[in-house]
Amino acid sequence: MGHLTFKLNEKLYVRDPQSTELGQKIVSKGIEMIDGLGFEQFTFKKLAAQVNSTEPSIYRYFENKHRLLHYLTAWYWSWLDYRLDLATASLHSPEEKLRASIRVITEEKKTDPSFQHVNEEALHRIVVNELEKTYLTKWVDDDNQAGLFGGFKTLTKKISGFIKEVAPDYPFPNSLVSTILLAANEQLFFLEHLPTLSNLDKRLPAPQRHAQLQVFIESLVFGAIQKK
Amino acid sequence: MGHLTFKLNEKLYVRDPQSTELGQKIVSKGIEMIDGLGFEQFTFKKLAAQVNSTEPSIYRYFENKHRLLHYLTAWYWSWLDYRLDLATASLHSPEEKLRASIRVITEEKKTDPSFQHVNEEALHRIVVNELEKTYLTKWVDDDNQAGLFGGFKTLTKKISGFIKEVAPDYPFPNSLVSTILLAANEQLFFLEHLPTLSNLDKRLPAPQRHAQLQVFIESLVFGAIQKK
DNA sequence: CAAATATAATAGTAATACTAACATATTCCC
DNA sequence: GGGAATATGTTAGTATTACTATTATATTTG
Numbered sequence: 001m002g003h004l005t006f007k008l009n010e011k012l013y014v015r016d017p018q019s020t021e022l023g024q025k026i027v028s029k030g031i032e033m034i035d036g037l038g039f040e041q042f043t044f045k046k047l048a049a050q051v052n053s054t055e056p057s058i059y060r061y062f063e064n065k066h067r068l069l070h071y072l073t074a075w076y077w078s079w080l081d082y083r084l085d086l087a088t089a090s091l092h093s094p095e096e097k098l099r100a101s102i103r104v105i106t107e108e109k110k111t112d113p114s115f116q117h118v119n120e121e122a123l124h125r126i127v128v129n130e131l132e133k134t135y136l137t138k139w140v141d142d143d144n145q146a147g148l149f150g151g152f153k154t155l156t157k158k159i160s161g162f163i164k165e166v167a168p169d170y171p172f173p174n175s176l177v178s179t180i181l182l183a184a185n186e187q188l189f190f191l192e193h194l195p196t197l198s199n200l201d202k203r204l205p206a207p208q209r210h211a212q213l214q215v216f217i218e219s220l221v222f223g224a225i226q227k228k
Numbered sequence: 229m230g231h232l233t234f235k236l237n238e239k240l241y242v243r244d245p246q247s248t249e250l251g252q253k254i255v256s257k258g259i260e261m262i263d264g265l266g267f268e269q270f271t272f273k274k275l276a277a278q279v280n281s282t283e284p285s286i287y288r289y290f291e292n293k294h295r296l297l298h299y300l301t302a303w304y305w306s307w308l309d310y311r312l313d314l315a316t317a318s319l320h321s322p323e324e325k326l327r328a329s330i331r332v333i334t335e336e337k338k339t340d341p342s343f344q345h346v347n348e349e350a351l352h353r354i355v356v357n358e359l360e361k362t363y364l365t366k367w368v369d370d371d372n373q374a375g376l377f378g379g380f381k382t383l384t385k386k387i388s389g390f391i392k393e394v395a396p397d398y399p400f401p402n403s404l405v406s407t408i409l410l411a412a413n414e415q416l417f418f419l420e421h422l423p424t425l426s427n428l429d430k431r432l433p434a435p436q437r438h439a440q441l442q443v444f445i446e447s448l449v450f451g452a453i454q455k456k
Numbered sequence: 457c458a459a460a461t462a463t464a465a466t467a468g469t470a471a472t473a474c475t476a477a478c479a480t481a482t483t484c485c486c
Numbered sequence: 487g488g489g490a491a492t493a494t495g496t497t498a499g500t501a502t503t504a505c506t507a508t509t510a511t512a513t514t515t516g
């Protein structure tokens with residue numbers, strides 16, 4: 001339990017939070033607090049109080065709260081990538097791998113005992129609610145230059161590769177994958193807050209809802225590439 | 229020229245900006261400035277300077293800059309809805325209407341002489357860059373209660389209606405429409421800032437790019453509902 | 457044990473997102 | 487034409503945020 005770590009882009013932090021206890025507390029409490037308060041209400045001052053430290057100490061790990069959000073989403077994409085590898089390792093046909101990818105994307109996210117200090121359920125809610133805030137900023141191009149979106153790109157490329165194997169002539173594999181990666185989260189958001197924009201059923205228990213989501217995303221992917 | 233107006237939800241503003249000159253200047257300069265600066269860098273103080281007025285005067289029209297963004301996106305959805313009606317009025321088959329809807333969604337947005345005080349090109353860029361900020365907030369549920377997302381819902385429902393006519397058995401018409409409404413903008417954003425996440429070609433001139441976007445969205449919609 | 461390193465403590469700044477209170481200008485209508 | 491209402495302007499102020507600088511104190515390490 002808690003024996004794995006991801007090597008994330010060094011530009012994501014000032015000092016690697018995995019290397020010290022304070023750093024780990026910043027990450028795990030940071031997840032808790034962003035999940036609880038929402039990103040705009042979350043501040044390093046409040047976080048400092050929760051980890052029994054001070055604002056300047058936190059700034060020694062992350063340039064600002066925005067970079068912390070980047071770090072968390074990058075971690076999330078690495079985690080999905082890892083889960084994708086686990087789910088596809090034993091599979092052979094690209095179509096099976098594609099189907100497994102969609103399952104990984106849409107399945108309910110449960111806390112993974114392989115990673116301490118990270119509450120994946122809370123982290124997934126953060127991704128659903130805040131992901132877009134990592135790139136809808138005036139720094140997108142600089143952040144992209146720095147490689148901060150590498151995790152998202154890696155995952156997109158991997159799934160896109162399966163699509164290319166299944167349907168080599170489909171002209172929009174990357175667009176399709178980036179669309180479903182976002183849509184899966186958007187639909188969960190709409191389900192919660194703007195239910196008329198979705199056909200997922202809030203009254204169903206979580207596993208069924210995620211099954212519906214999976215069917216929806218499959219209808220997009222396999223429909224677009226014409227394999228039913 | 230400039231002879232049409234939309235009746236927007238009264239909760240979007242404190243005082244109707246269409247009713248006075250200052251109000252109209254706030255809207256048109258607001259569009260210009262949010263487009264130029266980005267939403268976070270845009271402030272009522274800066275806007276006040278541009279319209280030769282003062283912060284408190286602007287607060288008499290909009291509760292805060294967030295509500296102004298709501299107002300602008302609501303206007304945008306009303307405008308698309310209006311263009312959708314124009315584009316489908318003469319059509320008869322639901323499939324044609326659906327195809328026309330996708331064209332309206334994906335086509336290049338040009339300034340519409342029917343509406344003064346609104347630069348639709350700039351407004352579309354704002355929607356591409358800032359739309360999500362209207363709902364990814366702690367006020368979503370209150371804002372939804374107040375009906376601020378009515379425009380988006382109306383448009384979704386209308387297009388969803390076409391889908392239901394074409395494919396009565398497809399279980400996710402609303403999800404499909406909300407997904408493509410967002411995806412069309414996301415892909416334009418990625419094209420500009422994270423091109424590896426898209427297959428649209430930045431080197432192509434705008435009309436062809438929008439044609440590609442249209443083909444991509446058609447592949448999603450007609451693929452999902454199984455009509456090619 | 458000294459030196460390096462990490463953290464804490466304190467204080468301060470510019471900008472933001474407002475709000476209050478009051479003055480003035482304009483228009484509406486009797 | 488005069489008074490009332492309405493819209494706008496003026497000035498000033500507040501709490502919070504997102505930092506930064508400086509100095510002091512632990513703690514680890516070689």
